[in-house]
Amino acid sequence: MIATSRFFWTAVAAASLVVCQHSDAAQTAKSEHSIDSSSSGPIRSLLQKPLQGGEAYVWYLVHCGYAIKTQTKLLIFDYVRTTRDSHERSPEQSLAAGRIDPSEIRDLDVYVFVSHSHEDHYDPVILDWQGQIRNLKYIFGWQATDDSSHIHLVGPRGSLKLDGMEIYTINCWSGVPEVAYLIKTDDLTIFFQGDYKSDSLTDIEYLRDKCAAVDMAFLGAHTQKWGDASARIIRIMQMLRPRMVFPMHYGGKEETYTLFAEECAQLGLPAVIKCPEKSGDLFHFR
Numbered sequence: 320m321i322a323t324s325r326f327f328w329t330a331v332a333a334a335s336l337v338v339c340q341h342s343d344a345a346q347t348a349k350s351e352h353s354i355d356s357s358s359s360g361p362i363r364s365l366l367q368k369p370l371q372g373g374e375a376y377v378w379y380l381v382h383c384g385y386a387i388k389t390q391t392k393l394l395i396f397d398y399v400r401t402t403r404d405s406h407e408r409s410p411e412q413s414l415a416a417g418r419i420d421p422s423e424i425r426d427l428d429v430y431v432f433v434s435h436s437h438e439d440h441y442d443p444v445i446l447d448w449q450g451q452i453r454n455l456k457y458i459f460g461w462q463a464t465d466d467s468s469h470i471h472l473v474g475p476r477g478s479l480k481l482d483g484m485e486i487y488t489i490n491c492w493s494g495v496p497e498v499a500y501l502i503k504t505d506d507l508t509i510f511f512q513g514d515y516k517s518d519s520l521t522d523i524e525y526l527r528d529k530c531a532a533v534d535m536a537f538l539g540a541h542t543q544k545w546g547d548a549s550a551r552i553i554r555i556m557q558m559l560r561p562r563m564v565f566p567m568h569y570g571g572k573e574e575t576y577t578l579f580a581e582e583c584a585q586l587g588l589p590a591v592i593k594c595p596e597k598s599g600d601l602f603h604f605r
């Protein structure tokens with residue numbers, strides 16, 4: 320992404336859609352219109368659409384789950400089907416509903432990232448996708464399986480070059496080992512926090528030194544009532560200065576994302592914050 324890049328939401332007759340413009344101040348993004356699709360056909364054609372480097376489609380799945388279609392890859396993070404507050408609302412198995420149907424993405428190069436083993440981040444259903452997708456790779460932040468075809472970036476500070484992608488992790492411990500990911504691919508730099516929480520700033524400095532800029536950051540939308548958790552997220556935003564932030568970790572309570580964005584705007588944080596309202600919401604980044 321070049322410094323003058325702007326962000327747009329573009330109407331796509333496949334999924335819910337928000338239109339907003341780049342701003343130097345944090346802001347919320349409200350749906351201007353919403354187009355629901357009951358068919359995965361439009362999603363398939365969207366997934367086949369040529370993208371430029373630095374361009375991506377981003378789907379909000381559930382809770383911390385996001386899927387990012389870049390020029391050459393589909394990246395899936397912390398996919399789960401349900402969480403405590405987020406229950407299955409639609410039988411539709413499609414990105415349009417925030418669900419992964421392996422047949423919908425079978426022709427893509429798919430990379431599945433899991434930050435840690437807590438059930439709101441890791442749903443073993445992802446292992447059922449093996450054999451159903453042309454090129455499927457798993458990148459776990461801990462020793463999740465004994466399968467030698469899976470990548471386990473146990474760390475500390477794991478790193479990997481994989482199919483033109485650079486992956487870096489930082490680690491923390493909350494009863495189980497956890498990572499956050501920094502990923503560089505297709506002219507995009509992506510930070511995915513998972514539940515990474517540490518008061519040490521050296522990890523974030525380490526990641527900052529790995530990239531010129533962060534295009535997209537996926538961050539827990541902890542509002543100020545959560546005290547330290549909020550302060551940590553704000554510090555990460557101040558240090559990484561992501562151009563666009565996708566809030567997460569409040570599946571079923573998506574209104575929290577708007578509150579989080581409002582607080583960031585009050586603090587003058589320099590990022591555009593996209594606020595999904597429901598599973599399957601689609602964002603076009605370029």
Ligand SMILES: [Zn+2]
Binds near residue numbers: 439440514568
């Ligand atoms: Zn969590």
